Structure formats: C-alpha cells, structure tokens
Amino acid sequence: MRRLEPDESRRLAEHWANEIARTTTRPWKIMEVCGGQTQTIVKFGLDQLLPSQIELLHGPGCPVCVTPLEMIDRALAIARARDVIFCSFGDMLRVPGSDGDLLGLKAQGADIRVLYSPLDALSIARQNPERRVVFFAIGFETTAPANAIAIQQARQRGLGNFSALCSHVLVPPAMLAILQDPEQCVQAFLGPGHVCSVMGLSEYEPIAAQFSVPIVVTGFEPLDLLEGVCLAVQHLEAGRSGVDNQYARVVQAEGNLASQRLLASVFEVCDRKWRGIGLLPRSGLQLRDEYSAHDALKVFEVGDLTSDEPAECISGQILRGLKKPSDCPAFGERCTPESPLGATMVSSEGACAAYHAYGRVPVARLARGAGGVQ
Amino acid sequence: MCLGVPGRVLSREQEDGLLMGRVDFGGVSRKVCLEHVQDVALGDYVLVHVGFALSLIDAQEARKIFELLRELDQLGELQPERDP
Numbered sequence: 001m002r003r004l005e006p007d008e009s010r011r012l013a014e015h016w017a018n019e020i021a022r023t024t025t026r027p028w029k030i031m032e033v034c035g036g037q038t039q040t041i042v043k044f045g046l047d048q049l050l051p052s053q054i055e056l057l058h059g060p061g062c063p064v065c066v067t068p069l070e071m072i073d074r075a076l077a078i079a080r081a082r083d084v085i086f087c088s089f090g091d092m093l094r095v096p097g098s099d100g101d102l103l104g105l106k107a108q109g110a111d112i113r114v115l116y117s118p119l120d121a122l123s124i125a126r127q128n129p130e131r132r133v134v135f136f137a138i139g140f141e142t143t144a145p146a147n148a149i150a151i152q153q154a155r156q157r158g159l160g161n162f163s164a165l166c167s168h169v170l171v172p173p174a175m176l177a178i179l180q181d182p183e184q185c186v187q188a189f190l191g192p193g194h195v196c197s198v199m200g201l202s203e204y205e206p207i208a209a210q211f212s213v214p215i216v217v218t219g220f221e222p223l224d225l226l227e228g229v230c231l232a233v234q235h236l237e238a239g240r241s242g243v244d245n246q247y248a249r250v251v252q253a254e255g256n257l258a259s260q261r262l263l264a265s266v267f268e269v270c271d272r273k274w275r276g277i278g279l280l281p282r283s284g285l286q287l288r289d290e291y292s293a294h295d296a297l298k299v300f301e302v303g304d305l306t307s308d309e310p311a312e313c314i315s316g317q318i319l320r321g322l323k324k325p326s327d328c329p330a331f332g333e334r335c336t337p338e339s340p341l342g343a344t345m346v347s348s349e350g351a352c353a354a355y356h357a358y359g360r361v362p363v364a365r366l367a368r369g370a371g372g373v374q
Numbered sequence: 375m376c377l378g379v380p381g382r383v384l385s386r387e388q389e390d391g392l393l394m395g396r397v398d399f400g401g402v403s404r405k406v407c408l409e410h411v412q413d414v415a416l417g418d419y420v421l422v423h424v425g426f427a428l429s430l431i432d433a434q435e436a437r438k439i440f441e442l443l444r445e446l447d448q449l450g451e452l453q454p455e456r457d458p
Contacts, residue, residue, distance in 0.1 A: 001380075003399070012442065012443065012446070036375070036376055036377045064375050116404075116425055117407070117426065118425070119407060119425055120425070143375070145426060146423065146424045149392070149409060149426065192422070194423060198428055213417055249438075250429055256411075258409050347375070
C-alpha cells in the first residue's frame with residue numbers, strides 16, 4: 001500500500017478546504033465524538049483551515065476522560081491490595097481519583113503494570129498463580145472486543161486469579177444525550193470511525209432520522225477529517241440527514257459481526273456515569289452474570305464506592321458542545337494537564353488537554369500576558 | 375485511546391485456540407490477535423487496536439485517494455495558465 005507524499009497530502013488538504021469554503025453559505029456547528037479526532041483537529045489546526053462559519057465542537061470522545069471518578073477510586077482501592085497485580089492501559093495511570101492516581105500509587109510500591117494488550121494480562125495471571133491479577137477494562141466499542149476476548153479466554157482457560165474492572169462506555173447514547181439537551185446546538189456529527197469498524201453504521205441511522213442530522217463516519221488522518229467535514233457541510237447545505245461513510249476503507253456497513261457476537265456474549269448494556277456529564281441511561285457495558293467470578297467489582301466488593309466531582313469544572317458543558325476550553329476561567333491556571341480539575345483535561349485526548357498541548361491559550365489571557373499584568 | 379494502527383500481516387497461526395499472527399507496522403512487528411478477521415491472508419492490511427485486529431483494510435477503498443489525486447491533476451491541466 002503506497003503512502004501519500006507530503007506534496008500530495010498538501011494538495012488534497014487544499015482541495016478539501018477549498019471545497020468546504022465553496023460549499024458553505026451559512027454558519028454550521030459540527031461535533032466530533034472521538035478523542036483521536038479532537039487531537040488531530042487541534043494538533044494540525046484543521047479548524048483554522050475552515051471558513052469562520054464552520055465551528056467544530058469537541059464531544060465526549062475520550063473514554064479515559066469520561067471514566068467516572070468513582071471508577072478511578074475503585075481502581076486505586078483494588079491496586080492497594082498487597083496480593084494484586086493491577087494491569088492498565090498507560091493512559092489511565094495519570095488520571096486523578098479523589099485521592100491520587102495510579103502512577104502515584106505505583107511510585108509508593110503498588111504492583112501496577114502498563115499493558116499494550118489486554119491479552120498480556122492473561123500471561124501475567126498464568127505466571128503468577130498466587131497473585132490476583134486485575135485488568136482495568138475501559139474504552140469505547142473500539143476497545144471492548146479486545147477486552148472481551150481476554151475475559152472470555154480467562155474463563156475458558158480457568159484462570160480464577162484474573163478479573164476485570166469494567167468501565168466500558170458506548171458512543172450512541174452519548175450522542176443521544178447531547179441531541180436531547182434543550183440547549184443543544186449540534187447540527188451534524190463526525191462519527192467515530194474505529195468504533196464503527198466494530199459496530200457498523202446501523203446504530204446511527206435512527207439517531208440521524210429522529211433528530212434530522214447528518215452523521216458522517218470519519219477516519220483519523222487530517223485528510224480524512226477534512227473530507228468528513230466537507231461531506232457534513234454538503235449534507236447540511238442540501239438539507240440532508242442520514243449516515244454517510246467517509247472511512248469506507250476501514251468501516252463496513254455491518255461492522256465486525258464476530259466482535260459484535262462476542263460483545264453480546266460477555267457484556268450486557270448498563271447505565272453508566274460519565275465523568276463531567278453524569279449518569280447516562282444504557283450507556284455502558286458491564287460483565288454478564290456468567291462472568292461474575294471474573295468481575296472485579298464483585299470479587300473486591302468495591303461496587304458501592306461512589307465519589308463526587310469538583311464543582312468548578314465546566315467539562316460537562318464542553319463535552320456537550322456548549323462551551324470551548326478557552327471559555328473556562330480555570331483553564332491553564334487552576335487546571336492544567338499536571339493538575340487537572342476534570343474530565344476534559346485528564347487525558348491527552350481530552351479537548352482541554354489538546355488545547356493546552358497545542359497552545360490554544362484564550363485571546364484575553366494572551367493580551368493580558370503581553371501587557372505584563374498578572 | 376481508540377486509535378487503530380494499520381499494519382501488514384506477516385504470519386498467522388493458532389495459539390491457545392486463538393488465531394494470532396505477526397503484523398508489521400512500518401518495520402516494527404508485533405504479535406496481534408487475528409481471531410475476528412478470520413479471512414485475513416498474508417500481506418493483507420489490518421487495523422490493529424490494543425493488540426487486536428478490528429478489521430481488514432479494503433485496499434480498493436484505500437486506493438481511491440490516489441484516484442482523487444489523478445482527478446485533481448487533470449483538473450489542474452484544464453485550468454488556464456496564469457499570466458506572469
């Protein structure tokens with residue numbers, strides 16, 4: 001497979017930017033619901049290539065960000081147990097709970113291991129039969145099949161010392177919650193390409209129909225995103241709603257049926273709290289009863305542990321598209337990636353963290369800095 | 375977090391009842407679970423996320439971008455030359 005040369009990429013980017021400018025006749029607000037897309041948009045300044053009438057809003061697309069505070073607290077409680085090897089994707093280590101994070105706990109001597117793949121946790125469980133191995137199973141539908149196969153294999157192989165702390169979230173219920181909000185202003189969505197490679201397009205059809213919005217399933221490269229925005233604008237300008245697929249090289253309309261069957265056999269849909277947003281009905285996946293012996297919530301009896309979030313954070317409004325990170329008075333001052341107040345700053349794919357990393361400092365604050373006033 | 379990385383399948387073998395294989399990511403190869411892309415052949419491209427292949431990449435769809443480039447080239451040739 002040939003890769004694009006830099007000058008080819010530039011020509012294509014210009015082509016899409018010109019097409020968007022040519023098509024746009026009035027203001028439109030388009031939301032992406034994938035942290036990887038948010039990061040690409042901000043990193044490459046794609047939003048700044050667009051006509052000023054096109055506003056990109058950054059929805060709840062980062063599973064690390066929206067993992068509820070109490071789930072982090074549960075992870076910390078489990079990881080403190082002396083006989084536990086706590087396994088996690090690296091992204092989760094710096095996410096603050098009510099009292100510290102996993103990285104801090106690791107520094108204090110807890111056995112916390114960063115995994116590339118959930119299947120690696122099975123090898124750790126097999127090699128350490130006298131220890132309890134817990135895997136922090138977070139993520140959207142993209143990550144759920146890999147986590148599910150590890151949990152299914154643990155059961156099939158009789159690995160009684162393996163359990164999973166499940167905090168899976170689902171994209172369509174979050175989009176529904178945004179569209180049902182009376183204040184909502186989203187007119188089109190860029191759909192999350194990798195989620196759809198697993199789940200297909202069918203879940204998005206009823207949302208597009210009910211709320212008369214275009215949903216363009218989009219990839220992650222800068223050119224994918226520009227093409228996705230272009231398609232969304234073309235649909236908006238023509239008054240069309242429905243689901244379109246920019247990312248057909250990866251996303252089949254029916255998704256990955258084997259993955260969907262596995263998810264249905266290991267997990268069941270449940271209500272789930274989202275950090276920054278609150279409880280969303282039927283928006284998460286939890287282990288089925290058959291997997292109770294591998295469900296860390298039950299094995300460690302931490303299911304009753306609940307926590308409340310700091311009140312100052314506006315991440316809930318940012319995740320709904322009602323505010324931008326630069327609207328927050330705490331941004332970059334009382335809230336930084338090193339010391340985050342809430343969801344959108346806790347992971348590099350959160351909108352606030354992306355704005356912070358790529359220098360999107362509010363204009364008012366820049367002016368104040370230039371004037372030398374503290 | 376949800377990013378998938380495209381890679382080329384170098385080998386496929388059964389391991390503990392799962393279809394596994396080595397996948398090349400631009401010179402670095404890793405073991406990947408291919409259980410949900412059973413039809414994969416050596417040399418195919420797959421999209422991999424946390425050590426698990428989510429889907430086969432459709433080479434024909436992937437080539438469309440080059441068709442667009444060709445179209446743009448032809449359009450460029452049709453445009454009148456600018457005066458110096």
